[in-house]
Amino acid sequence: MNRRTSIKRLLLFGAVGVSSFSVYEWFNFNKSININTFYTYKYLIAELAETIIPRTSTPGAKDAKVEEYIIKILGYCTEPRTQHKFLTGLTDLENYSSNKYGHSFVKCGKGEKASILNHFEEKSKYPVNVLNKINNKFIGKPFFVKLKELTVEGYCMSEPGATQGLAYDFIPSTYQSCIPLQPNQRSWATK
């Protein structure tokens, strides 16, 4: 495939995701969002993270204060397009929750929460993998994908997550190259 056709295809695929945007929205979409905006959704983000990584016999996302991590990464380390996609995702999710259950996600029961997240996980997938990649590039990572990634990262790098949810080995000293898996073996927190 020469460069020109590949660009044409890229534009064509991109258009699928971009078509619903006006020029004005496109411009706005590239402006960064202040971290304080995300802080106003702190309780919602905490609840979403806990639904993804709940407290079991080991700490959950709330125990690890994953919402703080998610908000910091959104505020300081995230491209504007993905920021906007995330913010839109949060409001869409709240609207969906009120329309369907008559209250905010935070007030939903376990089953309602699961059904809402199922809906948003489905929505985050395009049928073709190439479309996923190109849409990520043009309009940012889908809300649910980003939410899940940040939740996992924030949890697994937190002290409760790394030391209780996973196994953290501060100074291994030796490398034991080939050992039997122990009962209830957790995976290593760091590579």
Next chain:
Amino acid sequence: MYIGGTSKENATYDAIVVGSGISGGWAAMELCKKGMKTLLLERGRNVEHVKDYTTAFKKPWEFPLGMNHTLDEIKASPVQSQFDDPGNMQFFVNDTDHPYLGTKSFNWIRGYQVGGRSLVWGRQCYRWSDLDFEANLKEGVAVDWPIRYKDIAPWYDYAEQFIGVSGKKEGLAQLPDGQFLPPMELNCIENHLADSLKKKYSDRLLTIARVANLTTRWDNRGPCQNRNLCSRGCPFGGYFSSNSSTIPAAFQTGNLTLRPFSIATEILYDEKSQKATGVRIIDTVSKESLEYYAKIIFVNASTIATAGLLLNSKSNRFPDGFGNDSGQLGHNLMDHHSSAGASGVHDGFEDMYYKGRRPCGFLIPRFRNLKPGAGLDFSRGYNIQGHGERAEWSDRMNTPGFGEDFKGQISTPGPWTTWMAGWGECLPYYENKVSADPNEKDEWGQPLMRIEFSFKDNENKMMKDIKESSAEILSSAGFKNIDTFNYNHPGGSTVHEMGTARMGRDPKISVLNGNNQIHAAKNVFITDGSCMTSSACQNPSLTYMALTARACDFAAKELKNGNI
């Protein structure tokens, strides 16, 4: 240690070394051990072993943004930020403070501090062989190396015995064995892959990486604690760096003066004696321009900066740059490519795991073009480097679902995976080059370096072969979901830049002779990556260290005999 003397008497040494990275540290140590009063110049700050490894003991949760850069950091340092993280970024320059031209074609990764990039290097130590030293001559490419394996072999011994290299002897002609500490160990999946290679191929094997990580205590350092946080600096001295090893050894002689914050701007030349007399520097603290003098000068500023220093050192005798009679200075820039490879997943060994974070992977030594007439569409070869592991949380984020089951999956070991890529030889092309820009200057008034570089047909064909052979190796060992890739990283991304002041037999077409002396100024030696005549496919630092020790030995003898 920190000096300010400016009178000619105070400013005169037996030897000056420019740059304190992996080869400069070696030069300083060797010259000091031979009794020479040596001035070691470093443009950046001092970094003291252990004391200045400020992030070494930080736990993951002590980084508020994890291993992510902020968008501001990426904007300020778009090149380096692809290579560093919040754990080690104190050892990388900031691109805004240290700009260069040609950023699209070449990633110039730098560490301006005492120890240079020896703090963050990959620690792989592989010997070259005559397959490499003879290749240019046999193929009529560029110029012939003025040395052969027998010239450097004792110096490989010497360097390995000092730095401590763990590894396994394999008896291969193309990758000679060295003086090794006990090897690191392969894990279950890597052993499986090694067995599979042994059974299915007569020309290939898999061995543990040979690395400057200590498996036993060595030279009052180590052993390696298997934390795999080397690039933050190791408080245990578990790996070799200038900071942990050569610079302290040089200080021990009482002959070393270390001068950080000193940018070398010119090598001074005396037409009468036809020798260099010293080095001009800018003191970045006092902003003064100062001159230091010595009988011998070693230039170890790193491949691109060394070429820049020479190009900027113009005189009546050398109007095109110091020692540049051949016009080759700045040309023939090389970097290994390491973009192409494959990964796969294996169903077996479900009940096995490992403990500890081994700071290296495995090596499949070069198996292509070992003999002429192999019928391939490219020349030279590559080695494959990779590692096997079980999928852990960072590999499993996109597992579908959420809740308890999802949590269970990300917190337990997933299937075994193996990733591997080919580290490939890059031919020396005259048009791949660095130059000092005539117009643009840095904050010290020094010309910005311009880098022009591309991989060409031979490298591209080799990368295609790497993809195919890697996939085939994995597939024949029962791996599934094999994914071949070519990241298409630009030059510089392997951080093995070489070749801008090549060694050769003929002064008309090379900059240095077989003892790393500038042909036309015999008291100037260059033993960093710029001296390399070809790139082979082995990680090059060990060869720089061996060449440096060899050149220092030669320089001391020549000085004693009154020849320089």
